[in-house]
Amino acid sequence: MTMGVDPRQLADDDLFRELRSLHDTRTDTLLHGSDDALQHHTSRTEELEGEYLKRFPERHIDAGRLRSGARSR
Structure with a gap:
């Protein structure tokens, strides 16, 4: 169901930008x-x-994002 540029073809900066936009x-x-x-x-x-x-x-x-880190907070 890919729509848009194949992620493998994106430069790193473009990949980051696309991820930020989706999030x-x-x-x-x-x-x-x-x-x-x-x-x-x-x-x-x-x-x-x-x-x-x-x-x-x-x-x-x-x-801090690991289970053990969360427990220590």
Whole structure:
């Protein structure tokens, strides 16, 4: 169901911009979008996030975002 540029073809900056845009519009799509719009939004987010994880498998993981870090707060 890919619509838009294949995530593999995006430069890193473009990938980040697309991810930010999708995350910015998620709540609006959930609350006010049609079922089709929500499904497309979810699919596109999964595509872009998957590409991000492929490119940056060693990304920084904030210890506070882990279960053990949350428990210590």
